[in-house]
Amino acid sequence: MDTSRLLLLVYMVITTSECSETAEPECYDLDTNTRNLNEGDAFNFVHDYLDINVPDEEITWFNNNQTEITADENETVHYHGGSLFFLNLLPEDSGLYSARHNTSSGKCINYTLRVNVLKKFVYDPINNSDITKKVTCPNHIRRTCATLSGKVTWNKDNKTLHGQNEYTLWVDNANKTDEGIYTCVCTWTHNGKKYNTSGHRSLIVQGDKVAYHHLVIISPTDKEQSADEGVGIKLYCKVYCGINMKRDCNASWEANGVSVDRIKGYSQVVTPELSNKTIFTAVLTIKKVSAKDFAAKFKCLGIGSIETVHANLTLKRRESIIPLVTGGVCVLLLCVLAAVLIKCFAIDIALFFRPFLPKSSYKKDSRVYDAYVVYQTQSMDKVTEDSLCQFITKTLPSVLEEKCGYRLFIHGRDDIPGEDRLELVEDRMQQSRRLMVLLTPGSGPESKEETLTPTRDSLIGGFDWQVGLHHALLQREMSVILIQLGATGPQGYSQHPAGLQHLIEKSAPIRWPEGSPGAAASNSRFWKRVRYLMPARPARKHPPSAII
């Protein structure tokens, strides 16, 4: 068109400069316009470059039979200035029409129009996947309507679409029922009569409902992904494109801005999901993750017809769980070790901290003896008697009394001759904080007769024992410390009185490791256990005179 206009200008310039007045001016041909029109319609044609208001005298129209067209407004085909009117198009009106224009400046221009009158001309169908379909009124109708101040209406399959008076018709959320022939009708008035010019457009709505959606990257969701060096990994790029968007959707991976298809060691497979929801997944397989992969910037691309979206991804080394496990095991071992140590050295720890404990944490009592020592004096062989004697007279006092400052009441050593034995035992027991029972092999009543006739001696099963047991078991004033001298014997503890057996069950006797090196030392295991059971603080504050 623009070239035509240019040529027209060039032509006008050339002819103006010519001086030949006699020669019939050459007529300049412009490009032919073509119009496909509907039978029965009216039509008004104005050539793009023709001024609609040229005087009728300057122009001559010829019809398809090269005969002149009249300017008589009563004729179905006539012209008026630059416009050519067809008031009722018939098939035989088809053909080439031309207009010869002798301009006032003496130029001649030849405008041509090809008219095709058809029963019903329908433009190429509107066939796209848009949700909202755009149906436009054909251009020549727009122009006619604009020139003649016509009014636009729309029909669909011969039914008027009310309220549609624009050149563009929008069909929202088109579905199959919206398919059909849409007709744009321009009604214009000429000499007081109404005429129609119409154009048909067909709309096709594709079978599957198609819905665009802003592309959404479903995966990766995080910017980082853990990976193990030297191990293969698959990266998933999932893109959602809408409903039934089988064509305009794709997913792909890039690494550092380069398609992974072109990078060695990488391979990519793209698969669409076979459901109405269109999801494309690009799976990038890295054969063996290496240092360069941890430095690479991966990009998951979602590619649609109108937009492209992306998500960035980098790989990071997976935190090894070995240090974690090692740490856990170490902590566990430490705990076990601590537990074992505490278990083994509970006594040492308790003894160690005893001096630091505040005084107020001890139960105040006014008793003057720390322990009342009971032992057997009868039915013993010589060896046992000797070792018992040694223990009572030397070992026990040397450690507990001399080294630890405890005050013991040892029968046979501390009883005052002549004092009432019954009263003495009762009184001393009450003045003692612990009952220390020395068990010797064969201690306890040997025979039934002896049990039946308990002596008033310091014999286990005898009076001392009875009083002690009474205090320990019934009144719960005294704790009992059981010390085993020598072997328990073949019968175990079964020969002991029931009360004693009950105490033995509750806490096992401490065995005196006679003869073992260091046993007599106050910090030996044996003495530590004994001291642990003894009161935390000796009762030595009370002067001996106060007792007696």
Ligand SMILES: *[C@@H]1O[C@H](CO)[C@@H](O)[C@H](O)[C@H]1NC(C)=O
């Ligand atoms: C235009 O000019 C040609 C030749 O000069 C003449 O034959 C023709 O009748 C003229 N047409 C009009 C409309 O004046």
Ligand SMILES: *[C@@H]1O[C@H](CO)[C@@H](O)[C@H](O)[C@H]1NC(C)=O
């Ligand atoms: C033009 O000529 C054809 C035959 O060539 C005829 O059928 C037609 O009616 C003619 N048209 C006009 C407007 O005279």
Ligand SMILES: *[C@@H]1O[C@H](CO)[C@@H](O)[C@H](O)[C@H]1NC(C)=O
């Ligand atoms: C056109 O027709 C009308 C009547 O229909 C008549 O009055 C008028 O004179 C006619 N015009 C011409 C130019 O023949």
Ligand SMILES: *[C@@H]1O[C@H](CO)[C@@H](O)[C@H](O)[C@H]1NC(C)=O
């Ligand atoms: C105008 O062009 C048409 C088609 O090219 C031709 O048939 C016709 O004779 C031309 N008219 C003039 C006056 O040159």
Ligand SMILES: *[C@@H]1O[C@H](CO)[C@@H](O)[C@H](O)[C@H]1NC(C)=O
């Ligand atoms: C509409 O377009 C689709 C896809 O482009 C095509 O398969 C179908 O045949 C077209 N329909 C018509 C009637 O042209």
Ligand SMILES: *[C@@H]1O[C@H](CO)[C@@H](O)[C@H](O)[C@H]1NC(C)=O
């Ligand atoms: C529209 O009406 C015309 C006649 O007025 C008829 O030939 C045509 O079949 C109709 N089209 C539809 C789709 O009904």
Ligand SMILES: *[C@@H]1O[C@H](CO)[C@@H](O)[C@H](O)[C@H]1NC(C)=O
């Ligand atoms: C098509 O859309 C119209 C509204 O635009 C609705 O009434 C109709 O039920 C729809 N038909 C189908 C098959 O979805």
Ligand SMILES: *[C@@H]1O[C@H](CO)[C@@H](O)[C@H](O)[C@H]1NC(C)=O
């Ligand atoms: C023009 O079209 C409208 C409907 O679009 C119709 O009602 C009217 O009869 C038509 N007029 C003519 C002259 O064909």
Ligand SMILES: *[C@@H]1O[C@H](CO)[C@@H](O)[C@H](O)[C@H]1NC(C)=O
């Ligand atoms: C997928 O589309 C088909 C037809 O287009 C329909 O029958 C089917 O129910 C749809 N499925 C889902 C899950 O929307």
Ligand SMILES: *[C@@H]1O[C@H](CO)[C@@H](O)[C@H](O)[C@H]1NC(C)=O
């Ligand atoms: C989708 O992307 C992959 C990877 O870039 C490419 O190989 C494939 O040709 C693309 N498919 C379409 C339909 O564009």
Ligand SMILES: *[C@@H]1O[C@H](CO)[C@@H](O)[C@H](O)[C@H]1NC(C)=O
């Ligand atoms: C991805 O990284 C590029 C630079 O490498 C940056 O320009 C872009 O904004 C990032 N995109 C997102 C979604 O973070």
